[in-house]
Amino acid sequence: MLRESLNRRGQIALVLFLVGLLVAIRAFEEQLFYDPFTAYFQSDFSQSLYPDCSKLLLFGHWILRYMLNSVVTVSLVYVVFKKKDMAVFSAVLLGVFLIVLLVLLYLLLNYLDESHKMILFYVRRFVIQPLFLLLFIPAFYYQKRNS
Numbered sequence: 001m002l003r004e005s006l007n008r009r010g011q012i013a014l015v016l017f018l019v020g021l022l023v024a025i026r027a028f029e030e031q032l033f034y035d036p037f038t039a040y041f042q043s044d045f046s047q048s049l050y051p052d053c054s055k056l057l058l059f060g061h062w063i064l065r066y067m068l069n070s071v072v073t074v075s076l077v078y079v080v081f082k083k084k085d086m087a088v089f090s091a092v093l094l095g096v097f098l099i100v101l102l103v104l105l106y107l108l109l110n111y112l113d114e115s116h117k118m119i120l121f122y123v124r125r126f127v128i129q130p131l132f133l134l135l136f137i138p139a140f141y142y143q144k145r146n147s
Contacts, residue, residue, distance in 0.1 A: 011079060018076045022130055025068055033061040041121055050114060062127050069130040070094040077136055086140055101127050
């Protein structure tokens with residue numbers, strides 16, 4: 001019983017550490033990542049043009065940030081559920097979502113006019129924030145509970 005209690009405390013500490021990593025990625029986003037759209041979307045962007053930026057650098061930093069968030073997300077799924085297959089499934093889904101989101105971002109920035117600003121806002125948000133974590137944990141919990 002004591003061993004189980006210590007194991008549970010270690011699991012809670014690891015979850016808190018991983019959540020702290022997500023908070024740190026968010027807190028230091030301006031120092032760590034190149035993203036002129038952060039300031040753009042914080043301003044009144046409805047009447048302004050997209051900011052000038054290096055698209056290669058921008059996509060590189062978006063991918064880096066998505067990967068960092070994904071590693072923490074997969075780690076959290078594994079720590080919470082202790083099932084390797086759930087973590088692998090999460091990683092595969094995150095990879096597929098990355099490809100889909102990057103294609104959408106590329107199309108929005110290069111081929112669609114700027115009347116689609118809100119779509120760009122939300123697609124970009126899925127890339128830079130760990131929103132899939134908020135979907136995976138309840139979905140896997142529901143699945144585990146019903147099986």
